[in-house]
Amino acid sequence: MPTVKADLHACQGYANCVVGATDYFDLDDDGIVVLLKTKVPEPERSRVTEAARSCPVSALVVED
Amino acid sequence: MNTTTVIVGSSIGGVRTAQSLRLEGYEGDIVIVGAERALPYDKPPLSKSILSGNAEESSILLLTREQAEEAKIQLLLGHAATGIDVAGSLLYLQDHEPLNFDNLVIATGASARPSPWGQRPGIHVLRSLDDCRKLRADLLKGGGLAVIGAGFIGAEAAATGRTLGLEVTVIDPLPIPMSRIFNAEIGQLFGELHRNNGVTTIFGTGVEAIEGEQGSFSVRLTNGQTVQAATVLVGIGAVPNDAWLDSSGLLVDNGVVLDEFCRAVDAPNVYGVGDVARWRHQKHGADIRIEHWTNAVEQASCVAHNITHPDSPREYTPVEYVWSDQHDWKIQVVGRVGGNADHVLIGDPELHGKFAALYTTDGVELYGAAIVNWPKALLACRHGMGSEIGVQELRDKLELLLEPQPTAAL
Structure with a gap:
């Protein structure tokens, strides 16, 4: 199953991912991304990938 | 049966449109011109980390040759588009034969407004990677930097100039530029913020002329004052x-005019994305054009959906979002601010940081x-x-979030 991965050092807290897929992404108090789920069922791949690609610093990726 | 989508523009809007088309299951040919x-690169870092x-x-590449190949996206780089024959579905290119298309996506972006005070070595604008390289080379020679225009690009470059140890002066005709x-x-x-970080600000005064040469410019102001600088950056939009x-x-009209689905009003198989696109925002009830990174990404996604779902196109009604990094401030703007709107302020820059x-x-x-x-x-915003x-409810929520015992910053 596709998996979403986060680069916590790259994250700058823009929150585009949270707006794109609020059920997968959140921010902690320091503004660093928190993954609420990592496994991405196939029907959700498109939506979660779009949310990951909306990251301005490419901190997120959905991989097989 | 096989169709071709040609995307004109290799920056963020163009690249994301191509990637989103594949994500939506588009099986036709995709060409990015x-x-x-x-190779396609990302622009926000050009006034900051680059x-x-x-x-x-290498960290700002948007699409490598390998990634393009894997996604079956053809890259045709170094050829500017010169015109469109809409009826004949042909895109004309510089030094290349015309391309046929079934769908065309216009994502040619925007260019820095050129300096009206002369264009010669040492007088810079900042938009492309090439601009960034030239400006950086001059900044590394040392000497003062004069920034004309205190918008986001000018303000970010000024902050970067300070991190490089330069004396920086920012000039803007408005008394309060960010107003x-x-x-x-x-x-x-x-x-x-800028003054606290050692930037000299001269606001409320325009520029009359830039005199002298690279290394020893005199920027003559409308109030008679003169600013000496080795390098000048013109950031006026x-x-x-x-x-x-x-000729198409x-x-x-200040961008290609599109309907609410981001299709050209007079050619439904021609779409627009990003800085060059003026589309009908139904929630605002107006045709608008936005020069923000996030807008290009979201519009690309919408256009990819609409190309692949012609029978159920989506209206594009985004909430605006833009960020800017200046000194130690991460500035983020959501929705519409300023204009006729009143504001309530929660928190204090000095007290809470x-x-x-x-x-x-x-x-x-x-x-x-x-x-x-x-x-x-x-x-929360x-x-x-x-x-x-409502705004009152949100204010109450944010005030609860604010530290009850402020630690003295600065």
């Missing part, structure tokens, strides 16, 4: 790259927000813009 020879040297150029975006009271805070559409017959300004036009509805160094407030939450 770019005027620049360079200009300062904190990041490598253009935020209103006077909030805009004032940004002037203070951008203009959409739409002149090449003049498409409606162009963070703040949020909520904007409302009627005292009830949240119209937009400006947030500095406060991730939780940013999230971004969620709030899409919901029914």
Whole structure:
């Protein structure tokens, strides 16, 4: 199953991912991304990938 | 049966359109045409980490040759588009035979408005990677930097100049430059930010002329004052790259004019994305054009959906979002701010090191927000813009979030 991965050092807290897929992404108090789920069922791949690609610093990726 | 989508523009809007088309299951050919020879790269770092040297150029690549090949995206770089035959579905290119298309996506972006005070070595604009390299080379020679225009690009470059140890002067004809975006009271805070970080600000005064040569410019101001600088950056906005559409017959009015589905009003198989696109925003009830990174990405996604779902196209009605990094401030703007809107301020830059300004036009509805160094407030505002939450309720929520015992910053 596709998996979403986060680069916590790259994250700058823009929150585009949270707006794109609020059920997968959140921010902690320091503004660093928190993954609420990592496994991405196939029907959700498109939506979660779009949310990951909306990251301005490419901190997120959905991989097989 | 096989179709071809040609995307004109190899920056973020063009690349994301291509990637989103594949994500949507588009099986036709995809060609990205770019005027620049360079592989597609990302622009926001050009006034920050690439200009300062904190990041490598390789870190801003948007699409490598391998990634393009894997996604079956053809890259045709170094050929500027010169015109469109809409009826004949042909795109004309410089030094290349015309391309046939079934769908065309116009994503040619915008260019820095050129210096009206002469263009010669040492007088810079900042938009492309090439601009960034030239400016950085001059900044590394040392000497003062004069920045004309205190918008986001000018302000970010000024901050970067300070991190490189340069004496920096920012000049803007408005007494409170950021009032253009935020209103006077909030805009004032940004002037203070720059002065607190050693930038000399000369606001409320225009530029008469730039005299002298690289290394020893004299920037003559309308109040008679003169600013000495080795290097000058002119940051006075951008203009959409739409002149090449003049002969196409498409409606162009400060950007290519699109309907609510981001289709050219007079050619439904021609779409627009990003800085060059002026589309009908149904929630605002107006044709608007936005020069922000996030807008290009979201519009690309919408256009990819509409190309692959012609029977159920989606209206494009985004909530605006833009960020800017200046000195130690991460500035984030959601929705619409300034204009006729009033604001309420939560937090204090000196006392808390963070703040949020909520904007409302009627005292009830949240119209937009400006947030500095406060991730939780940013999230609340971004969620709030899409919901029914009123500005008073959101203010109460943010005040609860604010540390009850302020630690003295600065």
